[in-house]
Amino acid sequence: MSAKKNPVSVWPxxxxxxxLVFQPVGWVFAEETGSFQGTWIVSGTYQxxxxxxxxxxxxxxxxxxVNLKNEIGAVADLWSECFGLWDAGTGSATRxxxxxxxxxxxxxSLLEGRLVEEGVRVTGQFVGGAGRLKGLTGSLSFTWSxxxxxxxxxxxxxxxxxxxxxxxxx
Numbered sequence: 001m002s003a004k005k006n007p008v009s010v011w012p013x014x015x016x017x018x019x020l021v022f023q024p025v026g027w028v029f030a031e032e033t034g035s036f037q038g039t040w041i042v043s044g045t046y047q048x049x050x051x052x053x054x055x056x057x058x059x060x061x062x063x064x065x066v067n068l069k070n071e072i073g074a075v076a077d078l079w080s081e082c083f084g085l086w087d088a089g090t091g092s093a094t095r096x097x098x099x100x101x102x103x104x105x106x107x108x109s110l111l112e113g114r115l116v117e118e119g120v121r122v123t124g125q126f127v128g129g130a131g132r133l134k135g136l137t138g139s140l141s142f143t144w145s146x147x148x149x150x151x152x153x154x155x156x157x158x159x160x161x162x163x164x165x166x167x168x169x170x
Contacts, residue, residue, distance in 0.1 A: 032169040038068035040142060042080060043157040056088040060116065060156060066098050073132045073169045075105050086116050105131035109140060116156060118147035126167060133169065140165030
């Protein structure tokens with residue numbers, strides 16, 4: 001005697017299968033969130049602009065090593081490149097890219113504050129990324145523990161030990 005399957009018992013499994021197939025990807029794969037701390041060492045060049053009397057304005061290009069104690073999306077060792085405009089009256093507008101040594105992963109950030117002054121807090125936000133950091137958002141901040149400007153050679157060197165922030169990856 002053969003056992004006949006009850007068609008009603010198939011429905012729960014079919015419903016679960018349909019939910020998994022048609023569910024939005026964001027629900028099935030959770031985003032990654034976390035925080036990080038680290039250090040950042042940079043050096044580069046700057047050019048002064050002839051601007052209003054008593055108001056220093058300069059453009060700069062900095063690059064250097066970002067060493068994170070806590071990874072961002074499995075990335076901890078990065079090389080930074082930043083371009084910016086600094087105005088003694090309004091602060092700076094700076095754009096940075098942090099890349100892995102091979103260049104396949106990148107984090108893009110906007111920084112605000114008096115970027116070329118020692119002891120001043122700088123804040124920023126991540127506005128995207130590439131590779132394993134694609135879609136990166138979040139915030140970062142630091143204070144330069146040292147910032148040296150060589151006016152003869154037009155060179156900048158800076159170091160921070162309190163780089164920190166929070167991030168989200170889709």
